[in-house]
Amino acid sequence: MQLPYRMSDTPTHHQIALMPSGRRGPVPAGMTLLDAARQLGVELESICGGRQTCGKCQIVIEEGHFPKHAITSSADHVSPIDGREAAYRAEHPLGARRLACACEALGDLLISVPEESQAHKQIIAKAATDRVIEVLPAVRQIYVESVEATLDDHRGDWERLQVAVAEQWHLTGLTIDPLVLPTLQPALRAGKFAVTLTLWQETEVLRVQPGYAEGAYGLAVDVGSTTVVAHLCDLRTGAVRATEAMMNPQVRYGEDLMSRVSYAMMDKQGAARLHRSIITALNDLARKAAVAAGVSTDDILDVVLAGNTVMHHILLGIDPVELGGSPFALAIDGPVDLKARDLGLKLGAAARVHVLPCIAGHVGADNVAVQLAEAPHRQDELMLIIDVGTNAEIVLGDRAQVLCASSPTGPAFEGAQITHGQRAAPGAIERVRIDPITLEPRFRLIGMDDWLQPGSVIAEGGLRATGICGSGIIEAVVEMFLAGIIDPDGRFDESAPGRSPRVRFNGRVGEYVLADAGHTASGAPMVVTQNDVRAIQLAKGALYAGVKLLMAERGVAQVDRIVLAGAFGSYIDPRHAMILGMIPDCDLSRVVAVGNAAGDGVRIALLNRERRAEAAQIARSAIHVQTAVSAEFQNEFVDAMALPHATDPFPHLNGQLPARTAHASARRSARRRAPAQ
Numbered sequence: 199m200q201l202p203y204r205m206s207d208t209p210t211h212h213q214i215a216l217m218p219s220g221r222r223g224p225v226p227a228g229m230t231l232l233d234a235a236r237q238l239g240v241e242l243e244s245i246c247g248g249r250q251t252c253g254k255c256q257i258v259i260e261e262g263h264f265p266k267h268a269i270t271s272s273a274d275h276v277s278p279i280d281g282r283e284a285a286y287r288a289e290h291p292l293g294a295r296r297l298a299c300a301c302e303a304l305g306d307l308l309i310s311v312p313e314e315s316q317a318h319k320q321i322i323a324k325a326a327t328d329r330v331i332e333v334l335p336a337v338r339q340i341y342v343e344s345v346e347a348t349l350d351d352h353r354g355d356w357e358r359l360q361v362a363v364a365e366q367w368h369l370t371g372l373t374i375d376p377l378v379l380p381t382l383q384p385a386l387r388a389g390k391f392a393v394t395l396t397l398w399q400e401t402e403v404l405r406v407q408p409g410y411a412e413g414a415y416g417l418a419v420d421v422g423s424t425t426v427v428a429h430l431c432d433l434r435t436g437a438v439r440a441t442e443a444m445m446n447p448q449v450r451y452g453e454d455l456m457s458r459v460s461y462a463m464m465d466k467q468g469a470a471r472l473h474r475s476i477i478t479a480l481n482d483l484a485r486k487a488a489v490a491a492g493v494s495t496d497d498i499l500d501v502v503l504a505g506n507t508v509m510h511h512i513l514l515g516i517d518p519v520e521l522g523g524s525p526f527a528l529a530i531d532g533p534v535d536l537k538a539r540d541l542g543l544k545l546g547a548a549a550r551v552h553v554l555p556c557i558a559g560h561v562g563a564d565n566v567a568v569q570l571a572e573a574p575h576r577q578d579e580l581m582l583i584i585d586v587g588t589n590a591e592i593v594l595g596d597r598a599q600v601l602c603a604s605s606p607t608g609p610a611f612e613g614a615q616i617t618h619g620q621r622a623a624p625g626a627i628e629r630v631r632i633d634p635i636t637l638e639p640r641f642r643l644i645g646m647d648d649w650l651q652p653g654s655v656i657a658e659g660g661l662r663a664t665g666i667c668g669s670g671i672i673e674a675v676v677e678m679f680l681a682g683i684i685d686p687d688g689r690f691d692e693s694a695p696g697r698s699p700r701v702r703f704n705g706r707v708g709e710y711v712l713a714d715a716g717h718t719a720s721g722a723p724m725v726v727t728q729n730d731v732r733a734i735q736l737a738k739g740a741l742y743a744g745v746k747l748l749m750a751e752r753g754v755a756q757v758d759r760i761v762l763a764g765a766f767g768s769y770i771d772p773r774h775a776m777i778l779g780m781i782p783d784c785d786l787s788r789v790v791a792v793g794n795a796a797g798d799g800v801r802i803a804l805l806n807r808e809r810r811a812e813a814a815q816i817a818r819s820a821i822h823v824q825t826a827v828s829a830e831f832q833n834e835f836v837d838a839m840a841l842p843h844a845t846d847p848f849p850h851l852n853g854q855l856p857a858r859t860a861h862a863s864a865r866r867s868a869r870r871r872a873p874a875q
């Protein structure tokens with residue numbers, strides 16, 4: 199088409215401004231708006247590469263004079279609708295929108311880019327701290343028009359297609375998965391030599407579909423030792439289309455990690471059995487998520503996995519035996535890229551898997567995922583991140599340096615090893631308050647909004663307490679401490695039975711009746727015993743000692759901000775956590791729970807290939823601090839057994855601790871100093 203703007207007296211360039219980015223500048227007359235936007239630094243969505251087929255590059259041309267931009271914009275300032283765009287619009291009404299790839303610039307323009315047309319979209323991970331994820335996936339689709347085979351052209355269809363890809367997408371050196379190659383010729387013919395390719399890292403073809411096709415999905419999986427959570431994401435938009443979770447089936451071979459390692463050591467088939475069980479679980483999760491999202495598992499072409507080191511090794515089919523003893527050698531610490539089929543995953547035939555890297559024998563890819571989500575390495579303030587689980591993952595750092603450790607807290611925080619402990623589930627006591635004068639308790643159950651107190655009537659068939667979960671036992675111990683039922687050393691006060699019949703002694707061993715028989719599912723009272731208190735002290739002592747080692751290594755006595763990660767972290771009340779001495783002193787308004795940071799980190803790695811490289815960098819540069827084998831850990835651990843701590847001050851708890859705590863702390867400090875004098 200001969201256009202008037204090509205006449206010699208017409209401008210060679212037009213001013214274009216793009217909203218909402220505000221990018222603006224001159225672009226050559228006649229350039230398509232898809233290219234013009236790219237030239238001005240705004241990447242528009244495009245699967246068809248400007249062939250007016252995919253409809254992803256929609257824009258709105260604003261009408262009027264815009265003094266701020268010194269632009270008079272009009273729909274007449276672009277080439278009219280014709281050809282392919284008209285055909286596209288006949289099938290997909292666009293209203294006032296145009297396809298940017300079909301519009302040539304004939305004059306100045308103010309262009310609005312709807313959110314769905316922006317490439318590298320930013321999505322927000324819903325969490326206490328909103329995490330912005332830029333969508334830049336490793337797997338994406340491109341539409342390519344190849345040329346038909348002829349008698350004169352003896353090249354293979356693959357070679358012809360590669361030339362078309364180079365011309366239309368400027369991508370060279372592509373390879374094609376051997377299982378995908380047999381689908382190439384039928385797809386080319388069915389699509390009249392136009393196909394949609396799904397590419398991995400712009401280097402490998404994972405799928406060939408005839409004509410224009412849409413739909414590539416990814417799975418982000420956080421493989422926890424107790425729970426496995428999978429998010430099915432649309433790789434083009436970043437949207438989570440389905441989330442599925444299940445118990446890790448390996449639990450039947452051992453509740454905690456070390457028992458699973460022992461199982462692998464003791465039974466010749468152990469490691470293989472553990473591997474098979476997690477792969478079966480991942481296939482189940484993928485299938486369920488695909489059904490929920492209304493897609494096929496064949497459409498899942500990318501997977502990112504993270505877990506602690508034992509999960510990581512078992513997942514990859516590596517016997518975790520070396521992780522069971524010093525020096526806790528990892529088989530591999532870097533990221534692993536492989537085919538899903540090599541792990542036995544039943545997804546798209548050529549689907550890829552990326553396993554996030556580990557840091558050290560006890561500091562796994564889950565820790566890396568937490569760091570990726572919370573990004574201490576990008577902060578100016580010193581951040582302490584604690585992911586509470588059977589092993590507590592601890593990270594301390596800022597832009598200058600990031601330290602990390604894993605501390606063996608044991609399963610007490612999850613309700614295990616507690617007389618009436620249970621996992622967080624309906625019926626579990628999750629909140630506890632004790633009147634400091636009468637020593638009467640109030641508590642709340644998961645699944646019930648109202649608090650129960652002595653005398654509360656529960657209707658026939660109503661929910662009753664089935665046990666005490668992690669947050670419940672933490673609050674119970676803290677409230678017992680605040681009420682003077684136990685002293686800072688965690689011992690039951692022998693004078694407490696005189697204050698209330700709820701405190702009783704079996705010989706020298708004390709216990710507190712938290713729930714009366716009428717409020718429990720078993721019909722028997724529910725108690726918190728001296729052993730329960732001790733188990734919590736051991737767990738919190740190990741956690742705090744780990745934190746102190748990192749703080750000592752970094753040479754600081756204070757942190758700026760504390761982040762409680764993990765599902766459990768969301769249920770811990772920061773004030774109770776600090777009074778217990780799980781976390782060091784800090785302004786309570788600077789203690790936040792962020793939910794499943796590891797899960798968000800995995801999703802970030804799925805949706806953004808550059809963040810995978812960042813994860814590898816995090817794993818390389820994080821400094822691992824040994825905890826359990828360190829002599830200093832033992833010293834810190836002993837001091838950290840007291841509530842909140844034998845020696846460390848907690849100025850932010852001033853006026854909130856029992857008065858005698860201060861005296862007890864002072865006495866202990868004096869005792870500790872005595873041998874050195």
Ligand code: FES
Pocket residue numbers: 232243244245246247248249250251252253254255297298299300
């Ligand atoms: S880029 Fe596909 S329709 Fe414009």
